Amino acid sequence: MATGKTEKARRQRQGDLRDGNLRVKGENFYRDAKKVKHLNMYKTGGPVRNAKGDIVKAAYLQDTKIPTARVDPNKRWFGNTRVIAQDALTHFREAMSDKQHDTYSVLLKRNKLPMSLLDEKDTTESPSAKILETQSYSDAFGPKAQRKKTNVAVSSLEELASMTAKDNEAFEEKQTLAPTLGLMGGVDTDEFSAEAKEYIFSKGQSKRIWNELYKVIDSSDVVIHVLDARDPLGTRCKSVEEYIKKECPHKHLIYVLNKCDLVPTWAAWVKHLSKDYPTLAFHASITNSFGKGSLIQLLRQFSVLHKDRKQISVGFIGYPNTGKSSIINTLRRKKVCQVAPIPGETKVWQYITLMKRIFLIDCPGIVPPSAKDSEADLLFRGVVRIEHVSYPAQYIPDLLAKCQRKHLERTYELSGWKNADEFIEMLARKTGKLLRGAEPDETGVARQVIQDFNRGKIPWFVPPPEDTEERSGEDKKAHYKRKRAEREAAALAAEQEEYNKEVEELESGDEDAPAEHEGDENERKFSNTDFLVHQQEFSSKHKELPMQDQQHPDQQQQQQQLRLLNLLRQQQQQMQQQQQQQEQQQQQHLQQGLAHGQTAGQVTQNKLPLDGTVNQQVSLSMMSSPQTQSRALQHLNALQQQQQQQQQQQQQQQQQQQQPHQQNYNLISLQFKISYCNNYNSSKKDVLRTWPILKVLVYKAISLRTKISV
Numbered sequence: 090m091a092t093g094k095t096e097k098a099r100r101q102r103q104g105d106l107r108d109g110n111l112r113v114k115g116e117n118f119y120r121d122a123k124k125v126k127h128l129n130m131y132k133t134g135g136p137v138r139n140a141k142g143d144i145v146k147a148a149y150l151q152d153t154k155i156p157t158a159r160v161d162p163n164k165r166w167f168g169n170t171r172v173i174a175q176d177a178l179t180h181f182r183e184a185m186s187d188k189q190h191d192t193y194s195v196l197l198k199r200n201k202l203p204m205s206l207l208d209e210k211d212t213t214e215s216p217s218a219k220i221l222e223t224q225s226y227s228d229a230f231g232p233k234a235q236r237k238k239t240n241v242a243v244s245s246l247e248e249l250a251s252m253t254a255k256d257n258e259a260f261e262e263k264q265t266l267a268p269t270l271g272l273m274g275g276v277d278t279d280e281f282s283a284e285a286k287e288y289i290f291s292k293g294q295s296k297r298i299w300n301e302l303y304k305v306i307d308s309s310d311v312v313i314h315v316l317d318a319r320d321p322l323g324t325r326c327k328s329v330e331e332y333i334k335k336e337c338p339h340k341h342l343i344y345v346l347n348k349c350d351l352v353p354t355w356a357a358w359v360k361h362l363s364k365d366y367p368t369l370a371f372h373a374s375i376t377n378s379f380g381k382g383s384l385i386q387l388l389r390q391f392s393v394l395h396k397d398r399k400q401i402s403v404g405f406i407g408y409p410n411t412g413k414s415s416i417i418n419t420l421r422r423k424k425v426c427q428v429a430p431i432p433g434e435t436k437v438w439q440y441i442t443l444m445k446r447i448f449l450i451d452c453p454g455i456v457p458p459s460a461k462d463s464e465a466d467l468l469f470r471g472v473v474r475i476e477h478v479s480y481p482a483q484y485i486p487d488l489l490a491k492c493q494r495k496h497l498e499r500t501y502e503l504s505g506w507k508n509a510d511e512f513i514e515m516l517a518r519k520t521g522k523l524l525r526g527a528e529p530d531e532t533g534v535a536r537q538v539i540q541d542f543n544r545g546k547i548p549w550f551v552p553p554p555e556d557t558e559e560r561s562g563e564d565k566k567a568h569y570k571r572k573r574a575e576r577e578a579a580a581l582a583a584e585q586e587e588y589n590k591e592v593e594e595l596e597s598g599d600e601d602a603p604a605e606h607e608g609d610e611n612e613r614k615f616s617n618t619d620f621l622v623h624q625q626e627f628s629s630k631h632k633e634l635p636m637q638d639q640q641h642p643d644q645q646q647q648q649q650q651l652r653l654l655n656l657l658r659q660q661q662q663q664m665q666q667q668q669q670q671q672e673q674q675q676q677q678h679l680q681q682g683l684a685h686g687q688t689a690g691q692v693t694q695n696k697l698p699l700d701g702t703v704n705q706q707v708s709l710s711m712m713s714s715p716q717t718q719s720r721a722l723q724h725l726n727a728l729q730q731q732q733q734q735q736q737q738q739q740q741q742q743q744q745q746q747q748q749p750h751q752q753n754y755n756l757i758s759l760q761f762k763i764s765y766c767n768n769y770n771s772s773k774k775d776v777l778r779t780w781p782i783l784k785v786l787v788y789k790a791i792s793l794r795t796k797i798s799v
């Protein structure tokens with residue numbers, strides 16, 4: 090009854106607009122297509138028979154006929170596949186180990202290789218842990234045991250019983266003292282007992298904090314470990330790093346040294362930590378940050394490497410109060426995470442969007458348990474809130490040991506204390522923190538000093554370990570001196586090669602020089618007069634030169650170059666002085682000539698331009714008497730003639746300087762070499778050694794047309 094209307098209403102209500110004829114066989118109002126397929130599954134199990142009842146098609150897996158097997162005609166069926174030689178395997182293993190230890194390389198794709206055979210096995214484990222690999226339990230114990238006597242570390246059963254009783258007593262004692270003791274972090278405590286700690290020093294180790302940490306690690310593609318630049322090794326969570334390396338090897342780990350503004354630049358922690366993982370120096374600040382561009386560029390590179398993912402997540406982990414939330418605020422340039430200078434401000438993990446494909450995850454601070462860390466170490470790392478510490482004055486001696494005395498004197502303007510008690514008393518009386526009876530408030534002063542220590546008001550840091558590989562047992566300054574000596578030796582060797590080439594060119598090029606310039610007597614006189622004037626001075630100096638040249642030829646060459654430069658500088662200074670004197674004379678002439686025109690009229694005078702010319706404009710129409718006008722005109726004409734003469738002289742000098750002096754240079758150089766050998770009793774070797782410097786001197790003498798004394 091009314092089935093058609095009900096079916097139509099159902100289709101409209103469920104949005105089923107299919108045609109009624111297009112449906113699966115057996116699908117109706119009571120059965121859908123899924124149910125029909127499920128029922129049809131039961132019908133395909135039996136055999137198919139014909140009209141006579143013979144089996145035409147057997148049921149599934151009941152056919153007695155065996156099908157003909159055919160093998161693909163491929164040669165790889167009859168040969169080895171993925172075969173590698175032992176040498177190639179060793180080479181590949183070494184290359185792979187180098188890449189694995191490279192902190193700045195990223196594994197994008199893993200090949201189909203038997204990595205279990207390529208990876209080197211860890212041999213640091215004790216052999217007793219692998220006893221089952223050599224001998225099964227059934228062979229040692231049970232009815233089929235083949236070993237007649239068990240291997241134990243005792244000689245008798247009585248000794249075994251006494252040892253078991255002692256171990257049981259030690260275990261029970263640990264169980265009773267467990268509520269009052271700190272966590273030992275997996276360290277063997279058989280030889281020592283744990284020191285009692287306050288409850289406040291167990292912060293950052295609760296189950297809730299570790300659950301938040303595992304959430305962040307599981308959700309992150311890149312894990313950023315934030316370290317305090319003042320104590321990077323102290324704020325490093327090695328247990329978390331080992332967990333990531335073992336359980337999540339595909340995740341990328343990065344070190345970020347925050348608060349790098351509180352340490353000097355020579356503290357090379359970045360270089361030291363880069364051997365393990367990529368390390369960046371950072372200073373968190375919304376207005377004035379450092380390292381922000383490098384970190385963003387690194388995250389963009391990771392997003393490019395993982396193009397197959399829609400987005401990547403970056404998790405921040407580390408000790409409390411190291412600046413994880415501050416770094417996120419710096420990257421976003423606004424306050425998106427709640428920050429405070431006290432530990433424990435971040436309670437739960439938080440997602441922040443940095444870009445379209447990059448998300449940041451903030452995590453609460455964690456403190457991995459360790460027996461090596463004392464209460465003072467945890468307090469100085471900012472793990473504990475200072476107001477919750479019962480007696481903070483007991484940690485002041487450790488604080489004074491970490492800081493330098495001059496920094497404390499400069500910060501608090503105190504001096505002369507001998508121990509921690511005197512320091513607290515002097516600081517309390519200076520700041521006015523006194524109790525009844527004028528007694529110092531040790532607790533309040535100690536809390537203030539520890540707070541200044543944690544917040545960076547007192548300079549302190551842990552120096553990085555020395556790099557013995559680079560220094561190789563020698564001091565840093567000695568290392569730099571040795572490198573500098575090597576560079577200087579290489580430079581001297583290069584100069585010596587150039588000098589030898591020049592000597593060879595001179596020997597080969599000056600053989601024909603006497604035949605070309607035998608007839609120029611004037612130029613020969615010019616060379617002799619220019620270079621042999623100061624014979625006595627040069628001969629007196631030349632007597633001492635051979636010993637110096639034999640010992641230090643390079644130093645002698647440098648001294649000669651300096652002498653030449655000094656002579657050229659003196660000549661330039663003389664020319665400048667002459668030009669200044671000429672300009673002063675011109676100004677005096679102008680002042681004398683215009684003295685008459687200033688009383689009768691108006692004279693306008695411009696400044697001297699750079700080229701030495703004088704531009705003068707005299708309003709003659711304003712002069713009343715014709716005598717003054719005629720005198721001014723005569724003086725102006727005389728000045729113009731002087732200017733024209735000076736310009737002509739300058740042009741002639743420039744033309745003479747631009748003309749080539751190659752002929753004079755060749756003749757004078759040859760004559761100077763001959764006269765040098767004859768007059769000063771020097772060998773040809775000495776002449777050739779000093780000739781590259783004298784060659785420059787000869788050319789300068791010709792171009793400047795001046796006499797130069799050597």
